[in-house]
Amino acid sequence: MKAKRLSTQAPKPQPVQAPKSPGAQAPRFAILVAGGSGTRMGADRPKQFLLLRGEPVLLHTLRRFAETALGVQEIVLVLPADQFDTWQGLCAQFGINIPHRLVTGGATRWASVKAGLAALSEHPEGLVAVHDGVRPLVSRQVVERTYAAAATHAAAAAAVMPKDSVRLVSQHGSSAQNRNRLRLMQTPQTFEIDLLRRAYAMPELASFTDDATVVDDLCRVQLVDGDYRNLKITTPEDLVVAEALLGGGLAD
Ligand SMILES: Nc1ccn([C@@H]2O[C@H](COP(=O)(O)OP(=O)(O)OP(=O)(O)O)[C@@H](O)[C@H]2O)c(=O)n1
Numbered sequence: 001m002k003a004k005r006l007s008t009q010a011p012k013p014q015p016v017q018a019p020k021s022p023g024a025q026a027p028r029f030a031i032l033v034a035g036g037s038g039t040r041m042g043a044d045r046p047k048q049f050l051l052l053r054g055e056p057v058l059l060h061t062l063r064r065f066a067e068t069a070l071g072v073q074e075i076v077l078v079l080p081a082d083q084f085d086t087w088q089g090l091c092a093q094f095g096i097n098i099p100h101r102l103v104t105g106g107a108t109r110w111a112s113v114k115a116g117l118a119a120l121s122e123h124p125e126g127l128v129a130v131h132d133g134v135r136p137l138v139s140r141q142v143v144e145r146t147y148a149a150a151a152t153h154a155a156a157a158a159a160v161m162p163k164d165s166v167r168l169v170s171q172h173g174s175s176a177q178n179r180n181r182l183r184l185m186q187t188p189q190t191f192e193i194d195l196l197r198r199a200y201a202m203p204e205l206a207s208f209t210d211d212a213t214v215v216d217d218l219c220r221v222q223l224v225d226g227d228y229r230n231l232k233i234t235t236p237e238d239l240v241v242a243e244a245l246l247g248g249g250l251a252d
């Protein structure tokens with residue numbers, strides 16, 4: 001049997017891998033996307049400006065996010081190009097003094113997020129939460145969960161389980177699905193900023209419906225518990241539900 005040669009040389013020093021930052025100190029940023037036109041709402045103005053308990057939906061979202069996202073350094077607010085005056089008028093009318101940077105959105109949510117991200121180009125690192133401007137009932141717990149999970153996993157998104165039975169329809173009919181294996185995606189969806197930049201540097205695909213789908217090819221997205229109250233104002237009945245949740249003190 002061939003004897004194993006023992007090396008008399010000292011082992012070559014290996015480069016020390018810096019432990020992955022737990023992210024507790026990572027700077028936090030937020031992009032609130034409100035660049036849509038609200039076609040499904042069918043109102044006389046984009047739904048982010050409709051009143052909810054007497055105040056614009058977007059003001060609720062901005063205030064909640066500023067209050068709940070502990071230590072957020074900068075909030076970027078993405079608006080349609082023709083709605084800057086509207087928003088500035090609302091800021092004056094409602095005395096909005098939460099610091100935020102305004103950015104012009106694009107034709108799709110993807111383009112609006114990309115524009116928001118470009119406004120944070122001076123920040124090489126940190127965590128960025130992307131949140132729909134029309135999810136005004138997001139809670140501190142959900143926001144914190146996504147930042148905390150992104151600090152550990154680089155990519156995190158809020159999600160809830162479907163409450164209804166789910167079927168997949170096809171030309172042959174429909175088949176029942178195991179809803180335990182399905183999740184309904186919410187926002188915030190929170191990422192290491194460099195990862196999100198790399199994801200949004202790639203071309204837009206028709207299959208992109210949220211930020212998780214944009215990041216999927218680069219990194220596994222960690223799902224965290226969202227909240228059924230974190231609804232997206234999409235159609236008229238959503239406003240009624242949001243009013244009720246706020247009025248009933250159920251939206252804290
Ligand atoms: N070009 C777009 C489209 C959407 N959004 C934002 O993405 C979020 C989720 O989109 P959605 O609910 O679909 O909003 P709208 O596009 O406004 O609604 P609709 O699809 O009914 O027209 C909203 O806060 C919306 O303002 C955006 O910033 N830019």
Ligand SMILES: C[C@](O)(CO)[C@H](O)COP(=O)(O)O
Binds near residue numbers: 185232
């Ligand atoms: C990002 C989102 O809110 C997650 O549920 C959702 O995908 C937005 O989709 P929409 O088609 O713009 O309503």
